[in-house]
Amino acid sequence: MKPRIEATGAPLARERHDGGLVKLSTFIPLKIRKRGGSKVVVRPDGETNAPGNVRAQHDQPMQVALTRAFYWQQLLDDGVVASGSDIAKREGLHHSSVNELLRLTLLEPAIIQAILAGRQPRCMSLLWFQRNPLPTDWVAQRGVVAGFDV
Secondary structure, eight states, X not given: OOOOOOOOSSOEEEEEEETTEEEEEXXXXXXXXXXXXXXXXXXXXXXXXXXXXXXXXXXXXHHHHHHHHHHXXXXXXXXXXXXXXXXXXXXXXXXXXXXXXXXXXXXXXXXXXXXXXXXXXXXXXHXXXXXXXXXXXXXXXXXXXXXXXX
């Protein structure tokens, strides 16, 4: 028998009698969401993982983008390059791509730590950062991020 997923709204257990054998099926409401390049299961309480049981959901493209952004910022701070356009020429990228990623260096440290630990909100992705500029004020950034999981 092929397993199936039912959206019932509440946990439900069923018994089935099959030739003297009792088969027990448990149905648990769940949602499947895309996060980064993978899919995650969202529990009924809204959590994406059980503490201690499942690894954090690391968004690898986001982590690579953060790494590149901080490396490029270090090049700028050390005077190796003069601008994002110089970095773009060295890396063979468009200057707007470099400047978009450099904005990630302005994130609040707690948000950066959450991304690196895989605890960022489900809808926070690299694509979201490219389309929606965050304020430079860290308190305002916390407010925007707090509104993600509502």
